[in-house]
Amino acid sequence: MARYVIKRILQSLLVLLGVSIVVFLIMRVFSADPAPVVLGEHATEEAIQEWREANGLNEPLINQYFSFLFGALHGDLGTSYYTHTSVTEEIMSRFPATIELAIVAIIIASVCGIKLGVTAATHRGQAADGFSMVLSLVGVSMPVFWLGILLIILFAGVLHILPSGGRCDPLLQPVGGTGFYILDTLLSGDFETLGDVLIHMILPALTLAMYSMAIITRMTRSSMLDTLNEDYVRTARAKGLPEGGKKGVIHHHALRNAMLPITTVIGLQFGSLLGGALLTETVFAWPGIGKYTVECILKSDFPVVQGVVLLIGCIFVVINLVVDIIYAYLDPRIKYSREEG
Known part of the structure; x- marks a missing residue:
């Protein structure tokens, strides 16, 4: 039973890592630049570049992702573009x-x-x-x-x-x-x-x-x-x-x-x-x-969207993990068949 639980926990951690990657890429690669939306249509190019620099959007994507991941692991999901308060709060x-x-x-x-x-x-x-x-x-x-x-x-x-x-x-x-x-x-x-x-x-x-x-x-x-x-x-x-x-x-x-x-x-x-x-x-x-x-x-408030989707993903994965463990505890045949597979 312990071996099965450890295996499922490791699988869940990999799923969460995949969720964080997908969420980050959707927000940073496949979405429009949030700077003009946040600053307004009359914002100058200089103001846009200053805003992007202040929010770390000019950094390489890999650096942005690891910064996001490191913060999420410590309970820091970033700061809202509009309220300038912690996304976690x-x-x-x-x-x-x-x-x-x-x-x-x-x-x-x-x-x-x-x-x-x-x-x-x-x-x-x-x-x-x-x-x-x-x-x-x-x-x-x-x-x-x-x-x-x-x-x-x-x-x-x-x-x-x-x-x-x-x-x-x-x-x-x-x-x-x-x-x-x-x-x-x-x-x-x-x-x-x-x-x-x-x-x-x-x-x-x-x-x-x-x-x-x-x-x-x-x-x-x-x-x-x-x-x-x-x-x-x-x-x-x-x-x-x-x-x-x-x-x-x-x-x-x-x-x-x-x-x-x-x-x-x-x-x-x-x-x-x-x-x-x-x-x-x-x-x-x-x-x-x-x-x-x-x-x-x-409003293209990316940090909030990333935080919410990641949180819901974590909850869903944890619930799935708990259900699988309970299922295996109540019906050992499930545990044995998955370990053999």
């Missing part, structure tokens, strides 16, 4: 909003996806199965930004029952230093603000959860169908155990053994939600790193 001030949204979204996606998948598998070929598959198809096919706009039009524009954007009412700002509004309001006992935070969370969380819910539904259905055909499930039924209930055939025997691939998908989807939050936060004016990244892309 800029990201960390907005990161709790994105993490909070992603956690709520993955909870919704997991609970609804597993429930729909189990229902579809236990009612194969029936109306419930068809409904679950159509809903998952819609979730996979519909773009996040389009779904968000439709939900805003329906619930905010037509029904007027939910807010169209923002994280909470400006007059009800939570008191606390964690940056996680739900946690801050719970710790302070401010349930009025908690209710407002949760109401603002509904539409963006549903929008972000839809794609992951569709993937989890499909995986749960497929895994459950395989498990329901196993001999131990037939034996449980032959003993007269009930189908439903916590100790029943479906949940205690079938779903419990089908959860391994489902857990893997849930872990990977959580990493994907951080990337998918970019469009969701833009549509709902959610003050997280996704919305901030879009603004910085439009």
Whole structure:
């Protein structure tokens, strides 16, 4: 097991190195010169060259990359071209909003996806199965930004029952230093603000959860169908155990053994939600790193974009590593087959 874990860690480090190279090249080689964008169209050539020199853009690319990599290893992702503050500080001030949204979204996606998948598998070929598959198809096919706009039009524009954007009412700002509004309001006992935070969370969380819910539904259905055909499930039924209930055939025997691939998908989807939050936060004016990244892309604030993409890449790789290790721990056959390969 230790050998497998070390091997996966080394592979993850190589992946992160590749991510840093790709991010750097996209920003510095395949993008337009940020100097005219930052200084404005009326900037003189002399001012542009002075700005480039001050920001290290006249250095050879290899020197720029190693400077970026060395800084990233020490937690320094550079300085924003516009605010002249640390990129790390800029990201960390907005990161709790994105993490909070992603956690709520993955909870919704997991609970609804597993429930729909189990229902579809236990009612194969029936109306419930068809409904679950159509809903998952819609979730996979519909773009996040389009779904968000439709939900805003329906619930905010037509029904007027939910807010169209923002994280909470400006007059009800939570008191606390964690940056996680739900946690801050719970710790302070401010349930009025908690209710407002949760109401603002509904539409963006549903929008972000839809794609992951569709993937989890499909995986749960497929895994459950395989498990329901196993001999131990037939034996449980032959003993007269009930189908439903916590100790029943479906949940205690079938779903419990089908959860391994489902857990893997849930872990990977959580990493994907951080990337998918970019469009969701833009549509709902959610003050997280996704919305901030879009603004910085439009302003050619390269250090911020590099930092955010590298951070999301690191999170995704770490989640993938943890899921693989858990998978190998729960099912030693996976570990042995990969070591033999």
